[in-house]
Amino acid sequence: MENYAGNYVVVVIFILLGILLPVAALTAGRLLRPSKPTDPKQTTYESGNEPVGEGQVRFNVRYYLFALMFVIFDVETVFLYPWAVAYNKLGLFVFFEMLIFAGMLLIGLLYAWKKKVLKWNSV
Amino acid sequence: MPPWLNESLTWGNALILFLWAAVFLLIVLGFVTYAIYFERKVIGWMQLRIGPNRVGPLGLLQTVADIFKLLIKEDTIPRKADRLLFVLAPVLAYVPAFSVLAVLPYTQKLYFADLNVGLLYYVALSGITTLAIVLGGWASNNKYALLGGMRSAAQMISYEVPLVISVVGVILLSGSLNLREIVMAQDGGWFWNWNFLPQIVGFVVFIIAAVSELNRTPFDLPEAESELVAGYHVEYSGFRFAFFMLSEYVYVYAIAALTTVLFLGGWHAPAPFLEFVPGIVWFLLKFAFIVFFLFWIRATFPRIRVDQLMALGWKVLLPAALLNVFLTAAYLELFIK
Numbered sequence: 001m002e003n004y005a006g007n008y009v010v011v012v013i014f015i016l017l018g019i020l021l022p023v024a025a026l027t028a029g030r031l032l033r034p035s036k037p038t039d040p041k042q043t044t045y046e047s048g049n050e051p052v053g054e055g056q057v058r059f060n061v062r063y064y065l066f067a068l069m070f071v072i073f074d075v076e077t078v079f080l081y082p083w084a085v086a087y088n089k090l091g092l093f094v095f096f097e098m099l100i101f102a103g104m105l106l107i108g109l110l111y112a113w114k115k116k117v118l119k120w121n122s123v
Numbered sequence: 124m125p126p127w128l129n130e131s132l133t134w135g136n137a138l139i140l141f142l143w144a145a146v147f148l149l150i151v152l153g154f155v156t157y158a159i160y161f162e163r164k165v166i167g168w169m170q171l172r173i174g175p176n177r178v179g180p181l182g183l184l185q186t187v188a189d190i191f192k193l194l195i196k197e198d199t200i201p202r203k204a205d206r207l208l209f210v211l212a213p214v215l216a217y218v219p220a221f222s223v224l225a226v227l228p229y230t231q232k233l234y235f236a237d238l239n240v241g242l243l244y245y246v247a248l249s250g251i252t253t254l255a256i257v258l259g260g261w262a263s264n265n266k267y268a269l270l271g272g273m274r275s276a277a278q279m280i281s282y283e284v285p286l287v288i289s290v291v292g293v294i295l296l297s298g299s300l301n302l303r304e305i306v307m308a309q310d311g312g313w314f315w316n317w318n319f320l321p322q323i324v325g326f327v328v329f330i331i332a333a334v335s336e337l338n339r340t341p342f343d344l345p346e347a348e349s350e351l352v353a354g355y356h357v358e359y360s361g362f363r364f365a366f367f368m369l370s371e372y373v374y375v376y377a378i379a380a381l382t383t384v385l386f387l388g389g390w391h392a393p394a395p396f397l398e399f400v401p402g403i404v405w406f407l408l409k410f411a412f413i414v415f416f417l418f419w420i421r422a423t424f425p426r427i428r429v430d431q432l433m434a435l436g437w438k439v440l441l442p443a444a445l446l447n448v449f450l451t452a453a454y455l456e457l458f459i460k
Contacts, residue, residue, distance in 0.1 A: 009137060010236035011225050011244075013144045018221035021148065022214040022366055025194075029362045032195045042202040044265050045357055056264055066433065070280035073441070077287045080448065081243060084294040087452060088460070095456055102445055109441070118437050119430075 065117045069109070076105055144225075144235070151224065155372040156186045162418045169422040196361040204358065205262040212259035213359065213366035219251040220370035220377065227380045228303045230390045230402040241302040242294070245381060246287055249336065252370060253279040256338075259367070260355035271354025274429060278335060278342065281436035286332035288444040292325040292451040293318050293385050302381075306389030313395070317388035324447040326386050328440050333378045335436070338371065339417060341424035342432060379413035387413075 044051040083098055112118060160175065160183065167174025175182035200209055226241040228234035238244055253275055260272020294300060296318065297308035309317045319326045335342040351357070356367045383389060387409045390402030427435075 007236040007238050010140060010144070011222065011238070013137070013141050014222045014225040014235070015218060017141075017144050017148055018218035019214065021221070022217055025366075026362055029194050029198070033361060034195075034197050036197065037199070041199050044201050044203055044263075045352075046266065047352070054264070056261065056269065057266070066277060066437070067280055069437070070284060073284040074287075077284065077291075080288065080291050081294065081300065084291045084448075085298060085300055087295055087455065088298050092456060095452055098452070099449060102449070106442070106445065109437070113438070118434060 065112070069112060069117070072105060072108065076102065147224070147235070148221070151221070151373060151376060152369075154376055155369060156190070158372055158375060158414060159186045159189075161414075162421070165415065165418045166422045169419075190365065193362055193365045198361040198363065199358075201264060201358050203264040205264065208258050208262035209358075210363070212255050212262060213363045213370075214255075215258065216252050216255035217366045217370040217373070219248040220373040223248045223377050224373070224380075226302055227377070227384065228306060228389065229380075229406050231303075233403065234303060237301065237303060239299070239301045242290060242300045242305070242385075245302075245377075246290075249374070249377070250279070250283060252374070255370075256355050256367075259359070263355070263358040265358050267351045267353070267357045268355050271351050271357070274351075275338065275355060277429070278338070278432060278436075281433050282332045282335040282342075282440070285328050285436060285440035285444045286336060288441070288448060289325040289328040289332060290385060291444075291448045292322045295448070295451045295455060296321065302384050306384055306391070309388045310391055312398075314388065314393035317386065317391070319386040322386065322447070322451070324443055324450075328444045328447070329386065330382070332436075332440060333382065334417065334420065335432075337374050337378060337417070339375075340421040341427050343426060375414060375417060379410050379417070382413050383409040 046052070079101065080098070083094065087094065163185070164174040164182075175185035178184045178188045200206060223245050225236045226234075226238050226244055228237075256275040257272040260268040260270075260275070263269070293305060297305045299305060299308070305318075314320075356364055359367060383406060388405075390406045392398045392400060392402075392405050
């Protein structure tokens with residue numbers, strides 16, 4: 001790995017190409033496609049009816065508690081990855097350490113389960 | 124491409140790399156074109172229809188005609204939409220889809236970037252596309268689109284966790300996040316050395332969560348045609364719609380290649396006496412099988428309900444993935460160390 005930066009140049013090239021394709025295609029498309037905007041064309045689609053009220057309404061998002069749990073478990077994965085990579089070089093100690101850590105989060109999951117967070121019509 | 128990586132980096136080398144990546148982009152676009160054709164054909168056959176057969180011989184130019192139609196179609200942006208975000212969303216969906224392909228190895232010598240955090244890079248970038256879907260749904264200022272975007276967010280947060288944890292077992296076995304080293308760790312001559320048998324629980328969880336992350340049937344709730352019309356891209360037309368479509372199929376490519384690399388032994392042959400066949404052939408065979416498998420389940424399964432989706436993710440897949448991690452770790456502790 002003496003020339004490791006080269007690999008990140010490849011990544012940058014891929015990201016640049018990823019940006020370049022949509023920009024080029026949409027610019028080329030602008031020259032090719034017609035543009036005749038009319039008022040009915042630009043209304044919001046609502047199955048052919050006149051749109052009622054605003055589109056960006058607030059509604060009860062049932063899964064905001066899922067989102068909280070996601071944050072917790074996502075952090076756990078951040079700890080799991082380096083643990084898994086270094087596992088073979090470390091002792092028995094880290095196995096139980098991670099078991100306790102994951103166990104505590106699992107207790108949290110069970111608690112949320114018991115509190116009916118995971119049910120659709122709980123809130 | 125290794126030869127250029129080992130030389131010192133000059134502008135000339137960077138240009139050659141850029142050209143190789145551009146060739147690769149064309150290959151991926153070709154894959155997407157014929158994956159769509161093949162998907163329509165396969166689903167057609169499974170439903171006792173013929174599928175596309177009019178444009179070109181055997182309908183082979185059907186997708187080309189579709190792309191051309193999208194290119195010359197008028198691009199309508201609703202008056203109430205948030206213009207900047209509306210324009211930004213398809214691009215934001217596509218860029219990570221293509222960028223994740225940089226780390227995938229095809230054979231021992233054929234790969235682009237050899238990152239030692241390859242798997243983490245893949246997982247981190249693929250999450251960004253969900254952001255684009257939520258953004259597109261919100262910016263459209265349309266009720267269907269908003270519901271589709273919100274569903275996508277819920278689905279992503281429920282399935283990202285099992286997906287990420289299910290591959291920890293693979294990392295434990297190979298001791299690396301580098302995708303090439305993960306393939307090399309599966310070297311043993313026979314197919315039972317590949318990760319899918321020792322990691323059968325992780326493999327099943329990974330496949331289910333991956334299909335869900337792809338937003339494909341039976342988990343295609345964000346775009347459920349029969350209830351949300353088209354979900355988050357209902358207001359998109361022309362080439363902006365095409366980029367949402369394109370990023371979906373580029374992810375099919377990425378997931379199929381990643382499954383091959385992580386669980387199906389990459390370029391290794393299934394038996395020692397078959398090793399005279401070049402590695403790229405084995406890679407492409409396994410890759411093609413996964414792609415076919417994705418089309419197959421699309422033709423077979425009905426769409427599941429949103430609460431069933433959430434329950435499956437949290438109550439089944441997440442505990443199973445965690446159990447798999449600790450079973451693998453205990454096995455390594457007891458028998459290998």
